[in-house]
Amino acid sequence: MATLLNMSGIDKAFAGVSALSGASLDIAPGEVHALIGQNGAGKSTLIKILTGVYRRDGGTVQFNGADSVISSPRGAQEAGIATIYQELNLVPLRSVTENVMMGYEPKRFGVLINWKEAHRRTREILTQFGIDIDVRAPLGSFSTAIQQLVAIARAVSLDARLVIMDEPTSSLDASEVSVLFGVVKSLRDAGVSVLYVSHFLDELFEICDRVTTMRDGRTVDCRDIAGTTKLDLIAGMLGRDPDDIEQAGMTEFGASSADVDKGAVLLKAEGVSTGPRLTGFDMVLHRGEIIGLGGLLGAGRTEAARAIFGVDRLVQGQIDVNGFGAAPDTPAAAISAGFGYLTEDRKAEGIIPDMSVRENLTLALLPKLTKNGQIDRAREREVVAHYIKALGIKTANMEQPIRELSGGNQQKVLLARWLAIDPDVLILDEPTRGVDVGAKREIQAIIRDSVAKGVGVLLISSEFEEIVEGADKIIVLNEGRIITELTNPGITEDTLVRALAQTEGQAA
Amino acid sequence: MLDTDAFDLRKYLSRNPQSVAVWVALAALILFGLLRYDNFGGAYNITSFLNYNSMFIVISVGMCFVIMTGGIDLSVGSVAAFTSVIAAYLSPYGIQIALPGAVLAGIGFGAINAFSIIAMRIPPFIATLATMLGAKGGALVISDAQTISVDWGSNFTKMGMEKALNILPWSIVVVAVVVVALWFVLEKTTLGRTVLAIGGGADASVLMGLKVNRATAFVYLLSGGCAGLAGVILASGFGAGQPLEGIGWELSAIASVVVGGTLLTGGLGSVTATVAGALLLGLVFNILNFENGRGTISFSAYWQMVIRGGFLFAVILFQARVMSGRTDRKVQT
Numbered sequence: 001m002a003t004l005l006n007m008s009g010i011d012k013a014f015a016g017v018s019a020l021s022g023a024s025l026d027i028a029p030g031e032v033h034a035l036i037g038q039n040g041a042g043k044s045t046l047i048k049i050l051t052g053v054y055r056r057d058g059g060t061v062q063f064n065g066a067d068s069v070i071s072s073p074r075g076a077q078e079a080g081i082a083t084i085y086q087e088l089n090l091v092p093l094r095s096v097t098e099n100v101m102m103g104y105e106p107k108r109f110g111v112l113i114n115w116k117e118a119h120r121r122t123r124e125i126l127t128q129f130g131i132d133i134d135v136r137a138p139l140g141s142f143s144t145a146i147q148q149l150v151a152i153a154r155a156v157s158l159d160a161r162l163v164i165m166d167e168p169t170s171s172l173d174a175s176e177v178s179v180l181f182g183v184v185k186s187l188r189d190a191g192v193s194v195l196y197v198s199h200f201l202d203e204l205f206e207i208c209d210r211v212t213t214m215r216d217g218r219t220v221d222c223r224d225i226a227g228t229t230k231l232d233l234i235a236g237m238l239g240r241d242p243d244d245i246e247q248a249g250m251t252e253f254g255a256s257s258a259d260v261d262k263g264a265v266l267l268k269a270e271g272v273s274t275g276p277r278l279t280g281f282d283m284v285l286h287r288g289e290i291i292g293l294g295g296l297l298g299a300g301r302t303e304a305a306r307a308i309f310g311v312d313r314l315v316q317g318q319i320d321v322n323g324f325g326a327a328p329d330t331p332a333a334a335i336s337a338g339f340g341y342l343t344e345d346r347k348a349e350g351i352i353p354d355m356s357v358r359e360n361l362t363l364a365l366l367p368k369l370t371k372n373g374q375i376d377r378a379r380e381r382e383v384v385a386h387y388i389k390a391l392g393i394k395t396a397n398m399e400q401p402i403r404e405l406s407g408g409n410q411q412k413v414l415l416a417r418w419l420a421i422d423p424d425v426l427i428l429d430e431p432t433r434g435v436d437v438g439a440k441r442e443i444q445a446i447i448r449d450s451v452a453k454g455v456g457v458l459l460i461s462s463e464f465e466e467i468v469e470g471a472d473k474i475i476v477l478n479e480g481r482i483i484t485e486l487t488n489p490g491i492t493e494d495t496l497v498r499a500l501a502q503t504e505g506q507a508a
Numbered sequence: 509m510l511d512t513d514a515f516d517l518r519k520y521l522s523r524n525p526q527s528v529a530v531w532v533a534l535a536a537l538i539l540f541g542l543l544r545y546d547n548f549g550g551a552y553n554i555t556s557f558l559n560y561n562s563m564f565i566v567i568s569v570g571m572c573f574v575i576m577t578g579g580i581d582l583s584v585g586s587v588a589a590f591t592s593v594i595a596a597y598l599s600p601y602g603i604q605i606a607l608p609g610a611v612l613a614g615i616g617f618g619a620i621n622a623f624s625i626i627a628m629r630i631p632p633f634i635a636t637l638a639t640m641l642g643a644k645g646g647a648l649v650i651s652d653a654q655t656i657s658v659d660w661g662s663n664f665t666k667m668g669m670e671k672a673l674n675i676l677p678w679s680i681v682v683v684a685v686v687v688v689a690l691w692f693v694l695e696k697t698t699l700g701r702t703v704l705a706i707g708g709g710a711d712a713s714v715l716m717g718l719k720v721n722r723a724t725a726f727v728y729l730l731s732g733g734c735a736g737l738a739g740v741i742l743a744s745g746f747g748a749g750q751p752l753e754g755i756g757w758e759l760s761a762i763a764s765v766v767v768g769g770t771l772l773t774g775g776l777g778s779v780t781a782t783v784a785g786a787l788l789l790g791l792v793f794n795i796l797n798f799e800n801g802r803g804t805i806s807f808s809a810y811w812q813m814v815i816r817g818g819f820l821f822a823v824i825l826f827q828a829r830v831m832s833g834r835t836d837r838k839v840q841t
Contacts, residue, residue, distance in 0.1 A: 311715065332717035341715060349715055352708030354775045363705060364716045366698045373697045417716070 003062075004029045004193050005050070005162060010059035012045055017396070019045045020217045022059070027162065030191045032184060034204045034225065037214035038237055038408070038436035043197055046214070047164055051076040051083055064161065082155030083164040090151055092140030097122040099139045100154045125153045129183045145176030152183055156192070163187060164195045169203060170434065181207050199436065201230050215239055234437050263287025264322075266424050266456040269308065271317035278303035278480045281317070285425065285456040290447075292471030293460045294496055300480035301460045302344055305427045308458070309341040310334040322424070335364055340418030344429035344460070346407070350414050353403035357395050358384045360402045361413050365420045387416035391446055408439025415446055426450065429460045444470070464493045476500065526769030527781035529827035534788045537795060545798040553794070555677055559668070559745065561790035562683040563588070563738040565783055567757060568764035569690055570734030572782040573727040575765050576694075578707040578774030579625065579632035581728065584735040585757030586643035587617045589750060591739025593647050596656040596749030599664035606664055607740050614736020615729050617643055622728040626721050640758070647751035656749035668745030679741045686737065690730075691779040699723055707774020764789055767823055788823070792816045 005027040012020040020042045027033045037043050048054045050061065052070040061068040063079060070076045076083070090099045097119050106117040122135045131149055139147055148168060155163050165184075169177050184194055184207050196208055204211060205225060213221040213236040221236050235242040267285040272278065278300045285291055293301040306312045308319060310328040319327035321337050328334035331341070343349035352360055361384050362369060369376050369383075384398045391412045395405055402410055411431065418426060428447065432440040444466065451457055461467045467474060474486040476499045484499050541548040567584050574581045591610040598606035617639055624635035658664050667678045694700035702723040705713040713720050738757075743749045762772075768785035770777030796812045799805060807815065 309715075330717075331715050332719065335717035343712075343715055348709065349712045352705050352712060352775065354708050354771070355704065359701060359704075363701070363713075363718065366701060366718070370698045373699065375696055375698060375701065377696075 002029055003027065004064060006060075006062040007046070007050065008060055010046065010049060010061070011057040012049060012054060013057055018217055020049075020056075022218060023214065024219045024222075025050075025195075025212055026222060027193050027195060028210075029161075029193055030188055031209045032188055032194045032196055032207050034196045034198065034208040034211040035214065036198070036201070036204070036211060036233060036237060038438045041214040041237070041436070042217040043214055044166075045217075047083070047166070047195070047197070051081060051164070077158060077160075080159060080161035081164065082158060082160035082162070083166070084148065084151045084155065084168060085166055090139055090147060090154075092147075093138055096126075096133065096135040096137060096139050096142075096150055099150055100125065100135075100157055102154075104158065121157070122153070125157050126150070128156075129153060129186065130179070143176070145172045145179060148172070148180065149183060152187075156187070160192060162193045162195060164197070166197045167199065167434075168196075169198065169200060177203070199434065201233050204233070205230075213237055237436070238438055263289075263454055266322060267308065268320040269304075269317065270319075272304075272307050272314055272319060273316040274303060274307045274312040274314060276480060278307060278312075279316075280481060281307070281477075282482065283458075283475060285458060287424075287454045287456055288451055289473070290451055290457040290459050290471045292467040292474040293458065293477060294467060294474045294486075294500065295477035299477040301477055302429055303480065304477070305341065305429050305458065305460060308334075308425075309339055309427060311341075335421060336367070338421070338424035339427065340364070340421060340423040340425070341427045342411075342414055342418060342429060342431055344433070346410060346414065346434070351402050351410055354401055356399045357388070357393070357402050357405070357413055358398040361387060361398075361416050361420065364417050368421070383420055387420060391416055392442060406436075406439075408435035408443070411435050411439065411443060412446070415443065419446070419450060423455060425456050425458070427458045427460075430462065431459070432461070432463065432466065464496055468493050468496055474499075526771075526776065526827060527778050527784075528769075529823050530768050530781050530784045530788060533823045533826070534784050534791070537788065537791050541791070541795050541798065545795075545802070548798060555671070555680070557790065557794050558680045559677045561786060562677075562679045563741045563745075564757070564760060564764065564790060565786045566683045566686055566734045566741070567738045568761040568768075568782050568786040569687055569779055570731035571758070571761040572765045572768070572770055572777055572779060573690070573694070573703060574632070574731045575762070575770055575772060576703050576707045576774050576777040577724055577727050578710070579724070579727065580636060580762070581621065581731040582633065582636040582758045583617055583621060583639035583643055584731060584738075584761055585754035586640045586647065587614050587732060587735035587754075588738040588742060588757060589752065589754035590614075590617070590643045590647040590650075591736040592743040592753065593651045593656050593739075593749035593751050595664075595740045595743040596658045597650075599658040599743070600662055602662045603664050603667050603740075603744070606743075607667070607737075610740045610743075611733050611736035614732040614734070614739065616732070617735070618729040618732020619725075621732065622725040625728065626724055644754075651749060651751040653751060655751070656743075658743055658747050658749070660747065665744050665747060668741055668743075679745065682737070683741075686734070687779060687783055694777075694779050699726060703727060704775055704777070707771070707776070709775075760789060761786075763820060767820060767827075769827060789816065789820070792819050 003026055005025065008024040010020050010023045023042055023046055025035070025046060035043050045054065049056045052072045052075050063081070068079070070079050070081070100122045101118045105113045106121065108114040119135050126133065126135065129149055131146065133142060133146065139150060152163065168180060172180060187194055196204070198204060208225050211223060211225050211228065211233065212219060213233065215237060231242045263286050265284060265286055269281055269283040272281040281304050283291065293304060295301050303312065307314060310330050310333055314327065321327065328337050328339065352363070358380065362380050365383065366375065369380050381398070387393070388395065388398060393412045393416070394409050402413060405413070415431070431447065432443050435443065447457060459467060459471055468491050472488050474491060474496065476483045476486065486495060486499060547553055567588065571581055571584060591614045594613045595606045595610040598609045621636050621639050624630045625632050670678060672678050672681045694703065702713065702718045702720070705718055706720055706723060710720065742753060764785035765782050766772060767788060768778060768781035770782060793812060793816065796807055796815060800807060
């Protein structure tokens with residue numbers, strides 16, 4: 001088979017720590033190639049070497065039949081490699097045309113930008129993808145999906161031979177995903193190769209031809225996706241036997257835990273409303289119980305969490321804590337009442353990127369670590385060392401800035417932040433989003449262990465298997481209202497999906 | 509009382525790579541001065557240099573706290589001018605009244621900033637710009653645009669002109685105490701950690717239950733108070749309240765903070781490196797004065813500013829090199 005890209009024996013070390021050793025990647029012209037692996041497996045490093053962000057320590061890269069001389073992202077673009085990043089690197093305030101053409105605008109007399117021609121070409125490219133939008137409107141006025149497609153359009157307009165997509169579907173809804181897949185397929189038909197990086201394994205089967213699996217900086221497998229199962233892929237990423245995984249269940253929660261005695265009531269919400277996005281919310285949470293919140297994006301799940309944590313003001317209703325006392329009206333009060341809130345948006349509402357692992361881990365605990373306004377450093381280090389060990393957080397040392405950790409390890413630090421305050425109630429909003437399979441199971445195990453110790457958990461998750469296997473009870477929301485409640489044992493992904501479909505029916 | 513591990517220079521620099529440049533530049537400049545000029549290391553030069561620059565140091569350190577929260581305080585120069593007039597008016601009552609009075613006036617301006625920024629939600633740049641204009645106008649109003657002579661009979665001028673225990677000028681001693689106290693606040697207390705957390709992520713800080721509003725108010729009150737102290741030193745050192753002084757001080761303070769490696773976006777910063785930054789900026793003038801004194805080359809005051817600008821640029825370039833060399837050091841993907 002002809003190859004478009006051949007990377008072999010790639011080595012890369014950062015400050016003496018090996019990130020890649022002998023990694024390889026092989027992509028044929030006109031194929032959609034998946035690259036999978038846990039966070040920290042080396043996927044991003046490999047891609048950054050390919051696109052000239054990092055320099056390799058060893059190995060060879062051949063692109064288009066010649067040794068690659070790419071040494072910068074701009075060079076990669078000129079060689080025909082375009083990267084669509086997870087965080088879009090476009091300019092939302094400028095027009096669609098400007099975003100597609102920036103740096104390569106058609107010129108008149110060699111200096112003036114020929115806007116008419118620029119708009120026309122942009123429209124033409126977008127129409128090929130079946131997108132018909134006003135190209136003069138600012139890019140930011142369109143949905144994330146459209147913005148993503150515009151980024152791809154830009155890549156294609158630059159005559160890319162290889163388009164790299166890093167988690168392209170993480171912020172898209174189902175219909176937007178199918179539009180994206182349509183574009184990917186038309187790229188393939190046009191002979192363009194796509195390197196597809198995703199944590200959503202199901203979608204790989206839909207659009208990919210081959211899949212390369214990485215683990216611990218090495219390439220462990222490259223195979224046709226036809227004839228492969230999801231279980232095989234997970235096993236490959238984890239380096240474990242597929243049968244073992246099947247035995248243990250897809251999550252670490254195992255089967256339902258409804259037979260466990262429910263403890264005392266921790267939290268009681270009655271008729272809570274914070275506005276149109278949450279109305280008449282009722283809930284009773286006991287010690288050692290996991291309540292799942294089901295629903296689609298925007299159903300009111302995060303709003304319920306924010307109401308309980310004192311972020312949003314209650315318009316109506318009341319929340320009783322521990323069977324007595326009024327609801328906390330600020331996050332600070334909620335924390336001193338024994339609540340922890342792992343937020344959905346890790347980057348914006350969770351980590352403080354420049355702070356060290358130590359400082360991030362103890363931010364919520366500071367009041368308890370403080371004597372006369374002064375932080376007890378010795379105890380702080382003790383606490384941090386304990387959690388790094390207990391949760392298996394992979395970090396060079398506790399002073400490493402948290403932004404340098406992988407997503408899964410960042411999430412563990414944030415979990416530790418709340419476990420450290422010894423909480424009664426943990427609100428977990430998408431605790432395993434954007435983390436790899438291995439870390440996902442570890443995080444689930446951490447949650448399970450805290451519940452066994454009597455913590456009450458409110459779990460929000462878009463991963464059906466997580467909420468179905470984990471929750472004792474699922475409260476299904478739609479448009480800010482409770483539609484139905486499901487109780488374990490007896491919940492299956494099927495019943496949950498049916499409950500959600502029912503809410504869709506009601507909404508229509 | 510203090511951190512248990514002893515001060516380790518290598519550890520400090522590896523944790524604060526953004527501050528390496530300022531220390532290297534400062535050391536180089538001092539070495540250059542010591543080797544080239546006879547009186548550079550003399551007691552007279554050192555004390556007069558520190559005495560003059562103590563105002564800028566204290567303003568820069570206050571500014572450093574504001575910038576660490578991701579804010580900015582443009583009012584410090586005007587506030588210092590205003591409080592120098594207040595200090596001059598209060599000087600007959602002695603330093604024990606004039607100093608707290610002027611500092612309180614500075615804190616008052618800080619309170620206006622804090623109120624606009626926290627309660628009214630006005631962006632810091634605009635809020636403090638308004639205060640800058642207001643304080644400047646206020647200084648001219650209360651002084652009738654004249655320099656206000658201090659009372660030479662009271663102990664007020666001791667602050668800027670006499671030495672504690674015949675060693676260091678009082679102004680330096682006072683500023684040193686402030687700097688040490690603020691270093692302690694930043695490195696050792698919850699308040700300091702909260703200041704950095706706000707700069708790193710204000711939303712996240714609220715959700716972690718940190719007292720964000722209190723810490724934000726603190727930095728603006730602090731910056732105002734520091735400007736007030738600078739006003740006292742100004743009036744005491746020059747024997748007069750100076751309503752027309754302070755122009756551009758806020759920019760010098762910002763420059764000191766930035767040269768010290770504090771991120772303008774907040775979340776990362778150092779008190780000691782800010783002091784080093786302020787010393788560095790002052791030292792460039794000091795060295796140029798010596799150079800003029802040798803008589804071989806003569807730089808006008810205007811050229812001195814150009815040279816200082818160029819030097820600043822070189823240090824920041826060096827700092828950027830040090831930082832970018834480290835971004836490749838990520839351990840994970």
